[in-house]
Amino acid sequence: MPGRDSGGRLYIVRLRPAADPVNAEYLLTFGSPSTAEIALNLGSVRGLDGLTDVLRAGRVPLNEIERAWRVLAADITHQVPNITLTSAVIRLLNL
Numbered sequence: 001m002p003g004r005d006s007g008g009r010l011y012i013v014r015l016r017p018a019a020d021p022v023n024a025e026y027l028l029t030f031g032s033p034s035t036a037e038i039a040l041n042l043g044s045v046r047g048l049d050g051l052t053d054v055l056r057a058g059r060v061p062l063n064e065i066e067r068a069w070r071v072l073a074a075d076i077t078h079q080v081p082n083i084t085l086t087s088a089v090i091r092l093l094n095l
Contacts, residue, residue, distance in 0.1 A: 008032050008039070010058065010083040012051065012068065014076040015044065021073045023047050028054065028093070030085055040085075043093050048072075055080065057088035 013027040028042040028051075045051050048069060055065045060083055071078040 007082055007084055010042075010055075010060075010080040012072065012078045012080065014072055017076045021048065026051050026072075030083070042089075045093070054089060054092055055083075057086060057092050058083040059086065 009031050011029045011031060013029075014021060015025045015027055019025070023046070025044050025046050027044045030040045030042055032039060042054075045054055051068070051072075052065060055068065058080075060068075060080055064080055068078050068080060
């Protein structure tokens, strides 16, 4: 519904695992934490700057953004709980 926000979990996957995490491409999907199912493919963003823009638009607190950076520097997947799928996120990803 337009104007309504949905809370859920953002799943992040670094494509091409050997890629430099700072400039890598990240696949973003959104799902329900209660069912553990991915409900919406959001697309991808390039680099940590693009990822950070999406997380900020989703009202993710700074400490969670920093945690995502640390995890994705060492691993290729991360989940961000309690993200809000706002109209700003939708616009940012051209959905």
